[in-house]
Amino acid sequence: MSQLAELQKSERLEFVTLVAGGQNFCIEITQIREIRRWTPVTVLPHSPDHVLGVINLRGAVIPIIDLAAKLGFAKIMPTERHVIIIIAVEDRIIGLLVESVSEILGVDSHTVRETPRGPEDTTTRAILGIIPLGDDMTKIISLSTLLAPANQVAA
Amino acid sequence: MSWQLEIEGLGSDLPILEVFEFVDDLCALQVKLLDEDTAVPDIATATAPDSPVEQDGMDAAAGMAGDMSDQKARNAADKGSTRAASSLRVDPERIDRLINAVGELIINQSVISQRLQHANLPNTAELFADLDDYKLLAREIQEGVMAIRAQPVKPLFQRMLRIAREAADATGKVVELITEGEATEVDKTVIERLADPLTHMIRNAIDHGIEAPDLRTAAGKNRQGRLRLAARQRSGSIVIEIADDGAGLNRPRIREIAVSKGLVAEDAQLSEAEIDHLLFAPGFSTAKEVTNLSGRGVGMDVVKTAITALGGRVAISSQFGQGTTFSITLPLTLAVMDGMIINLGGQTMVVPISSIVETIRPKDADLSQIGLNNTLLRIRGEYVPIIDLAERMGQVATLRDMTDRVLLLIQTDSVPQCALAVDDIFDQRQVVVKSMQGNxxxxxxxxxxxxxxxxxxxLIIDPEAVAQGNSVYAVTNSQNGRDVSYVAAC
Incomplete structure (x- = not known):
């Protein structure tokens, strides 16, 4: 997995851990722009289920995606307690709605393991690697895989 | 480095400008008519950028060449001499920052007016008069900033003269290119990004549109083909027309090719307009053989993409044997537009005012049902289809009574009149356009x-796309493509 190798170039890695669809995930910290509280969105017409709508982030129009739904879990019913993580992926700025954000996790890069390859689905395909944490573990989300423009259609 | 040339015996500067058109972007060219009593005549001064000091002089000259008529006249009146009009060379990034700031100013202005309206002040408060002044000033600043970026289309059109000449030489045709409305001013970005599509369309018109001289004579036409390139301003937009008096579109053949390339089904029923639009399909080419000019399959779809990217559209009208006209409609500015703020099922949306002809609150007598779900509006003896915008925007279709709602009568270039049903109209104001394509x-x-x-x-509604969603054409082409693209983007 070249994305993982790329990540392991640096010795020390930092992740922000979060909960989406009841499971632990984490996102590499350099991809995160900011974390903010849920605010109501403007709904987009004809949008897929996981796209909640757009918000105004200091003058820019940012789409908000339900991370749980995007990963194949049930949709999150957003309340004031839910959190939006603003991420930058390949020149695009996107907000991800998650259930909660827990902590910043610093690990040595060699502790990151490759995702064991089993039967693949939407979620496992977007997992870059896993980090064991005592009894538990957390999964690194590859944003570029998860949010890749699947097939660009020339207009 | 600079040169001065003196040419005698020409009554106007145009022939010289045409000859030197090829250096247009590379250096500053200044052409002055020779005064009889001028001691040191400067007729044409060309400066090549090689040192910073020289460059300043060049900037001044460039500015002057740019806005000849207006500035020159004013300058002559002011000084009574032929001294160059002073102009300023500014980094475009600074102007972009200014435009952004003005955008924020306009948003801020609408914030303040909205707050004040909710503040329960007596209507007579002087504050409201001041607020109106603020509104006017904000608009004036915005127009001023936009004017900085505006440039006449003349240099662009002059470049097209050469393209047309070359294309005519290469195809052995005799073509005269007539330009109109050269003084029309358009945003600089638009001019820059219009050069390639225009080049392509001019070449196309000469290669495919205008017939060979012998064929023309046989058809009872003048040997010399006429190509008209015209720009004009129409309410909120700029219209650029490329019209030839050639053979016109051969619709049966276009259809045949589209079928053979698998772009449409063999038994599809297409209207003339739908066949015309096939020209914009990717990979479409009518050329029987590949020439230097065209027929390589990269064609009108690229033109359409470039123009759509600028927020514009292309329309075709053609008469077999009489010629073809392509008209490009572009927004005047890219950043700000006048919008009608509407309510649609609780959501606030914006419809561009430029496409609204009028707003109507329909009476029962004006409405007539057609089929189960469709309603027609009678207006001045005409029947116009009503499109439920809420339904088109994917909201729940509640077959509500049309008399509760407001109808916006829409007219655009490529679609016949239709009426959009909305719930309410709030306001009419300037809005700052933010693109959503990036994210x-x-x-x-x-x-x-x-x-x-x-x-x-x-969200800003694109009335033309909404109206087009009604026609059959959308199913064959744009709608499907778009559906895929936006699902894919996130």
Whole structure:
């Protein structure tokens, strides 16, 4: 997995851990722009289920995606307690709605393991690697895989 | 480095400008008519940029060449001499920053007016008069800033003269290119990004449109083909027309090719307009053989993409044997537009005023049902289809009574009149257009978004796309493509 190798170039890695669809995930910290509280969105017409709508982030129009739904879990019913993580992926700025954000996790890069390859689905395909944490573990989300423009259609 | 040339015996500067058109972007060219009593005559001064000191002089000259008529006249009146009009060379990034700031100013202005309206002040308060002044000033500043970026299309059109000449030489045809409305001013970005599509369309018109001289004589036409390139301003937009008096579109043949390339089904029923639009399909080419000019399959679809990217559209009208006209409609400015703020099922949205002809509150007698779900509006003896915008925007279709709603009568270039049903009209104001393509992708029927006074986002409706969604053509082409693209983007 070249994305993982790329990540392991640096010795020390930092992740922000979060909960989406009841499971632990984490996102590499350099991809995160900011974390903010849920605010109501403007709904987009004809949008897929996981796209909640757009918000105004200091003058820019940012789409908000339900991370749980995007990963194949049930949709999150957003309340004031839910959190939006603003991420930058390949020149695009996107907000991800998650259930909660827990902590910043610093690990040595060699502790990151490759995702064991089993039967693949939407979620496992977007997992870059896993980090064991005592009894538990957390999964690194590859944003570029998860949010890749699947097939660009020339207009 | 600079040269001065003196040419005698020419009554106007145009022939010289045409000859030197090829250096247009590379250096500053200044052509002056020789005064009889001028001691040191400067007729043509060309300066090549090689030192910073020289460059300043060149900037001044460039500015002068740019806005000849207006500036020159004013300058002559002011000084009574032929001294060069002073102009300023500014980094475009600074202007962009200024435009952004003005955009924020306009948003801020709408925030303040919205707050004040909710503040329960007596209507007589002087504050409201001041607020109106503020509104006017904001608009004036915005127009001023936009004018900095505006440039006449003349240099662009002059470049097309050469393209036409070359294309005519290469195809052995005799073509005269007539330009109109050269003084029309368009945003600089638009001019820059219009050069390639225009070049392509001019070449196309000469290669495919205008016939060979012998064929023309046989058809009872003048040997010399006429190509008209015209620009004009029409309400909120700029229209550029490329019209030839050639053979016109051969629709049966276009259809045949489209079928053979698998672009349409063999038994599809297509109207003339739908066949014309096939020209814009990717990979479409009518050329029987590949020439230097065209027929390589990269064609009108690229033109269309470039123009759509500028927020414009292309329309075709053609008469077999009489010629073809392509008209490009572009927004005047890219950043700000006048919009009608509407309510649609609780959501606030914006419809561009430029496409609204009038707003109507229909009476029962004006409405007639056609089929189960469709309603027609009678207006001045005409029947116009009503499109339920809420339904088109994917909201729940509640077959509500049309008499409760407001109808916006829409007229655009490529679609016949139709009426959009909305719930309410709030206001009419300037909005700052924010693109959604970067972060999200294209959505059918939506051209962008704007930020309202309360900081919320309102989507800007693309009335033409909504109206086109009605026709059969949308199914064959745009709709499907778009559906895929926006789902893919996130």
């Amino acid at each position: 999200y992708g294209e959505i059918s029927g939506i051209s962008g978004a704007t930020i309202l006074g309360d900081g919320k986002i309102a």
